[in-house]
Amino acid sequence: MDFNATLIGEMIAFAILIWFCVQFIWPHINKAIEERQIKIAEGLSAAERAHAELKAADTKVADEVRKARQQASEIIDKAQQQANGILDKARADAIAEINRLKAVAQDDIAAMAQQAREQLRERVGALAVQGASKIVQREVDASTHKALLDQLAAEI
Amino acid sequence: MASEPGGLTEYIQHHLTHLVPHASKEGFWAVHLDSVAVSLVLGVLFCFWFWLKARKATAGVPSKGQAFVEIVLEFVDGQVKDVFHGDRRVLGPLALTVFVWVFLMNAMDLLPVDLLPWITEKFGIGHFRAVPTADINMTFAMSITVFLLIIVYSFKAKGFGGYMHELFTAPFGKHPALWIPNFALNLVELLSKPVSLAMRLFGNMYAGELVFMLIAGLFSAGAGLAGWALYGAGIIGYTVWGIFHILIISIQAFIFMVLTIVYISMAHDHH
Numbered sequence: 202m203d204f205n206a207t208l209i210g211e212m213i214a215f216a217i218l219i220w221f222c223v224q225f226i227w228p229h230i231n232k233a234i235e236e237r238q239i240k241i242a243e244g245l246s247a248a249e250r251a252h253a254e255l256k257a258a259d260t261k262v263a264d265e266v267r268k269a270r271q272q273a274s275e276i277i278d279k280a281q282q283q284a285n286g287i288l289d290k291a292r293a294d295a296i297a298e299i300n301r302l303k304a305v306a307q308d309d310i311a312a313m314a315q316q317a318r319e320q321l322r323e324r325v326g327a328l329a330v331q332g333a334s335k336i337v338q339r340e341v342d343a344s345t346h347k348a349l350l351d352q353l354a355a356e357i
Numbered sequence: 358m359a360s361e362p363g364g365l366t367e368y369i370q371h372h373l374t375h376l377v378p379h380a381s382k383e384g385f386w387a388v389h390l391d392s393v394a395v396s397l398v399l400g401v402l403f404c405f406w407f408w409l410k411a412r413k414a415t416a417g418v419p420s421k422g423q424a425f426v427e428i429v430l431e432f433v434d435g436q437v438k439d440v441f442h443g444d445r446r447v448l449g450p451l452a453l454t455v456f457v458w459v460f461l462m463n464a465m466d467l468l469p470v471d472l473l474p475w476i477t478e479k480f481g482i483g484h485f486r487a488v489p490t491a492d493i494n495m496t497f498a499m500s501i502t503v504f505l506l507i508i509v510y511s512f513k514a515k516g517f518g519g520y521m522h523e524l525f526t527a528p529f530g531k532h533p534a535l536w537i538p539n540f541a542l543n544l545v546e547l548l549s550k551p552v553s554l555a556m557r558l559f560g561n562m563y564a565g566e567l568v569f570m571l572i573a574g575l576f577s578a579g580a581g582l583a584g585w586a587l588y589g590a591g592i593i594g595y596t597v598w599g600i601f602h603i604l605i606i607s608i609q610a611f612i613f614m615v616l617t618i619v620y621i622s623m624a625h626d627h628h
Contacts (some may be wrong), residue, residue: 211573212469212472214599217599222603231421234425238419
């Protein structure tokens, strides 16, 4: 078989056929391929987005829980402090009251002791006058010797 | 070539002669080396191509090559899923192989009918037919394989007894007098499957090839102005038939695949 025009004609027809495929058949296949690629890419990115969102939500929840726990512990601390403060104040108040009452009582006691001492002094004075008058067997005018008696009482 | 002694008839005769190992060998041992070579090359090409894409396949955004393979795979798997309700691990790949291989072998028809013979002649090979599916040996080889699979699937699904029972009692009934007619009918039905499968593909591809040759005859049909007019008509005719043939090769590959699936799923289902 020799190379001749038959083969050239067939090759021209073949070239047109290839052109036809490139022009009208391949674009359809290519479109399907590209659509598939886009679909898959979109699906994957959507899945990734959902995953990221889930992760963000998870961290947010963890954050909130942590914050709430911290707040709760702060509140407990504050309450404890307050309770301690109230207790301290009550204790201090009580001690102050006790001291005050003690001071008042001591004052009273001192006053009473003073009073008793004074009364005793007066009674001793009177007893001394009585004794002296019995000794001298005569009435001593109390008013005349009042200055002397007072001096005596003070010495006692 | 038509100007040579014998003209168009000899041209077509020449193109319809298969490559055999020795011209002296005839009959059974005249193996058609061209069909064997082209089908093997295309089969290996298909396997290597899909293996390459499968090996590099990612779960992410596919490359264009992978997307194409996926589209073909999904198309074939969808066809199998529609018809066959069972384990698709064997039938799926079988259908894919049948479809792509037959398509590739059919597509050899689109190559200029003189191109491969012209190349092989440089290596001293006078006859070379490029389209394996236009060789009845090739189509029968595939359809007989499918036929054996039908038998295997029938035994697997129904057991020996069940299959025999079906062969002798369907479709008419269980009466012993009906056993022979039942069996005869089932035998015809069974044997017609590989024959129709092979003959349909062979007929379409052989006729397509023949039309290409007849149109190619136009290239050297006349002389002078008429010759050039015929030459132009030849180009137009060859192109139009080629474009139409894209449809035919796809449809024939598709039909061969679908019928393979249908036959095997029929064997798999109980009547």
